[in-house]
Amino acid sequence: MSGRVSLVIPARNEAATLPGVLDELPWDLLHEVIVVEGGSTDDTFEVAKRYNHPKLMAVKQSGKGFGQANIQGIHMASGEFITVFDGDGSFDPQGLGLMLDKMDGGYDFVFCSRYLPEAGSDDDTAIRLLGNRIFTSLLRTMFGVRLSDALFYYCMGRREIYGKLPLISQDFSLCVEVPIRVHRMGCRYAELPLRERPRLAGASKVNAARDGALILAAMLRFLREIR
Ligand SMILES: Nc1nc2c(ncn2[C@@H]2O[C@H](COP(=O)(O)OP(=O)(O)O)[C@@H](O)[C@H]2O)c(=O)[nH]1
Numbered sequence: 001m002s003g004r005v006s007l008v009i010p011a012r013n014e015a016a017t018l019p020g021v022l023d024e025l026p027w028d029l030l031h032e033v034i035v036v037e038g039g040s041t042d043d044t045f046e047v048a049k050r051y052n053h054p055k056l057m058a059v060k061q062s063g064k065g066f067g068q069a070n071i072q073g074i075h076m077a078s079g080e081f082i083t084v085f086d087g088d089g090s091f092d093p094q095g096l097g098l099m100l101d102k103m104d105g106g107y108d109f110v111f112c113s114r115y116l117p118e119a120g121s122d123d124d125t126a127i128r129l130l131g132n133r134i135f136t137s138l139l140r141t142m143f144g145v146r147l148s149d150a151l152f153y154y155c156m157g158r159r160e161i162y163g164k165l166p167l168i169s170q171d172f173s174l175c176v177e178v179p180i181r182v183h184r185m186g187c188r189y190a191e192l193p194l195r196e197r198p199r200l201a202g203a204s205k206v207n208a209a210r211d212g213a214l215i216l217a218a219m220l221r222f223l224r225e226i227r
């Protein structure tokens with residue numbers, strides 16, 4: 001099959017948005033799309049199955065949480081590159097072509113940033129913007145990661161590296177675990193400015209206080225790993 005990118009779409013209660021997200025994808029760039037559904041009370045899984053595209057596979061997640069769903073999808077992927085892609089319409093699919101072009105400049109990973117000049121977000125709330133600022137400066141000072149947007153988690157990585165990262169985060173901490181491990185492994189990575197769009201429908205699964213605390217605890221754990 002042509003196309004170089006394996007797209008992993010974690011989805012929980014995204015039945016209303018998933019068809020629109022899939023319609024917009026640049027399928028010729030994609031090797032495959034793996035929808036990993038879990039914990040839904042709507043028919044997200046059936047909607048993904050019904051979409052019936054030859055490059056699309058829908059699976060049930062075997063455990064719980066955003067991180068677990070993504071790690072499962074990342075391990076299933078077989079394309080040259082892997083990107084985790086939101087199922088809510090907030091990721092601009094044009095970012096895929098832009099990241100692919102940048103990867104061809106010789107990078108192992110490319111991370112999109114909403115906080116570089118010419119970027120921005122239509123999905124951030126004030127509390128999430130503040131949290132992201134804090135986590136970004138922690139990521140930079142505690143781990144030396146050279147990124148300006150800790151929590152977007154719209155990135156592309158070479159499968160041979162991405163698939164071998166010893167990822168453990170079951171929750172949203174995966175967003176910081178990936179750049180921490182990429183940096184620690186001495187990978188070549190770069191940033192790309194990209195505007196985040198608003199969610200098309202439904203509600204965010206992020207709880208700023210609970211998930212913020214989980215991410216902070218995970219960062220302290222990752223710091224202890226190297227001590
Ligand atoms: N399979 C699975 N997907 C999830 C889970 N939690 C969130 N997602 C999906 O992960 C993506 C990002 O979550 P979202 O709520 O949009 O987070 P936000 O973009 O930070 O507001 C969406 O496509 C969600 O449906 C989960 O526990 N399991």
Ligand SMILES: [Mg+2]
Pocket residue numbers: 086088090199204
């Ligand atoms: Mg989202």
